[in-house]
Amino acid sequence: MRDLRIVFMGTPDFAVTILKKLVENNYNIVGVITAPDKPAGRGRKLNESAVKKYAVNQGLKVLQPKNLKAESFTDELKDLKANLQIVVAFRMLPTVVWKMPEYGTFNLHASLLPEYRGAAPINWAIINGETKTGVTTFFIDDKIDTGEIILQKEIDIAPHEIVGELHDKLMVLGADLVVETVDLIASDKVKTKKQPELEEKSAPKLFPHNCKIDWFKPLDDIYNHIRGLNPYPAAWTTILNGEDEISAKIYGVSKQKENHNIEIGTILTTKKEIKVAAKDGFLIIDEIKISGKKKLDAVSLLNGFTFEEKARAL
Structure with a gap:
């Protein structure tokens, strides 16, 4: 078995559930990367991301870079000596970051790729009247949500289900899939497949x-x-x-x-x-x-x- 040193990258509640599952399963999380604190509300009080709050509570090392390409950040990242990076609901990573670990950087995406690449896959699956969706883990490459697929799990969408309900189901399903993916990487049993060249449905940001x-x-x-x-x-x-x-x-x-x-x-x-x-x-x-x-x-x-x-x- 490989001795994994994991850096986790994420920001919202969706990512917290996945990080929590990794911590509960005793994986070695050597660092957590999340968004910088942002001023919010009338008092402009600094608001910490959901991932930061959880990571700090668990005593995990937290980095909050404004610029992912900054040498100061990449040097800090190298110092963590991670050999695997996991990304859930975070920013697009520069090449210097996603190529850094020996065993790669994988992402959890809340759709059955190649369908619904983009920022809001859970919303668009329901908006478009889909009856099925799922979660996918894939190794990151230089484009958005296009890397080689590691694992996928499918789930039904009920006719009257709202996005809040589906989000919570996919969050739990995604946590299980991430653990399965990490176990495959740890045991050197990963077999990836290229994403099909389909005219995929997209999931653009919501405005x-x-x-x-x-x-x-x-x-x-x-x-x-x-x-x-x-x-x-x-x-x-x-x-x-x-x-x-x-x-x-x-x-x-x-x-x-x-x-x-x-x-x-x-x-x-x-x-x-x-x-x-x-x-x-x-x-x-x-x-x-x-x-x-x-x-x-x-x-x-x-x-x-x-x-x-x-x-x-x-």
Whole structure:
């Protein structure tokens, strides 16, 4: 068996679960690389990454480079004498970093590569109505998410599953896959395969423009778009309510297939229900956050907010 000295690189909660699994399985983590602390909130207090908080609590050595190419950082990295690097939800690494360890640098990606390369694979799998996804470990190369595949595990996506739920399932599945991958590397039994040359579906970063709801799309597409962004970063729309234009984030929804002649985007309400007309039915809003208000269920919102007769989602 190889005597592994591991450097772990990651930042968000997703990465913490994987690091925790490695620590609990007594792997030798000689260093943790994570994002620099960032000022947040009104007081601009420095906010530590989820990975840093966990690593410090475990007494692990933490490095927080601003520049991954800086000689000061690469010298510190060399001093750790790692022979394997593991990357989970981190930045793109320069060649000098990913080529450093003897046994390579591998990444955990939350999709079945080559599909959904990019920053937001879990969101886009649901947005595009996929029924399956998974996790992949692969050795990093000089492009994004293109290296040779080590292992993959597949999981079903339930018809009403939201991205928050799928994220948590993939986090656990990914932790198991990383441990399997490390064990293969430790025993020198890795057999990789090249990624197929498919016209893969991509997973670009999420911005306000691609989180906005297009009410002219089919009802199923709108429904998938919203659950693929729930709870974060959340799908949004503009509501024209009388003379007011209001921004609203939409979370929990259900759908009602029905032929109708109501103008697309029209908002219909009762004392207990909010629904929006789409081309082949209605989207029923169960949970919504109107700008300046708390996130509320439909009944609670309707108790204190009135939609005008010709209110529309734009």
